[in-house]
Amino acid sequence: QVQLQESGPGLVKPSETLSLTCTVSGYSISSGYYWGWIRQPPGKGLEWIGSIYHSGSTYYNPSLKSRVTISVDTSKNQFSLKLSSVTAADTAVYYCARVDSSGYFHFDYWGQGTLVTVSS
């Protein structure tokens, strides 16, 4: 069973960089598929942040592209998100997910999510 778990600070100061890691178990990232980050501000809808292929190719939401970096560490079976220059608008539950790219590119497995609050 594929499982994903987000980890990282729950509180980040404005203008600083948000850093989260997603640890994958039950599947080797190096075997394939895309891996993605999605966020959800309190009381609002889902927003795709970006995705990374197991080889390292990245795709970012155009509205966040200038501030986002997603990377993968196959040796640790993890992938990570960095979002720079955060503001209160970046306060959200952040989810990591696997993209089943064998056919339809849907998000088939999700982490439980982690709340990140941007506040001084």
Add this chain to the structure above:
Amino acid sequence: SSELTQDPAVSVALGQTVRITCQGDSLRSYYASWYQQKPGQAPVLVIYGKNNRPSGIPDRFSGSTSGNTASLTITGAQAEDEADYYCNSRDSSGKHWVFGGGTKLTVL
């Protein structure tokens, strides 16, 4: 276009059929996937591709597409189906993913 449009709220009587729709130009090229999200929980995939259900999803959930509109149909809605539903697809470039704004389903 990189937008997917959903009705904010839909209601259905217990045991009746309800259709939740998602509109967007990219749906002419890519199938939508559908996610159910209950309060305080992560989204759960319920439909993907032409009309595929992951293991464990009841067969009362089905999907279809016509032109630029994807639909999620729940035939015989149950109380436990009350949730937010989001559609998702790649955008027209094929390089980005986009979510619809979500539909809050109320089962009366």
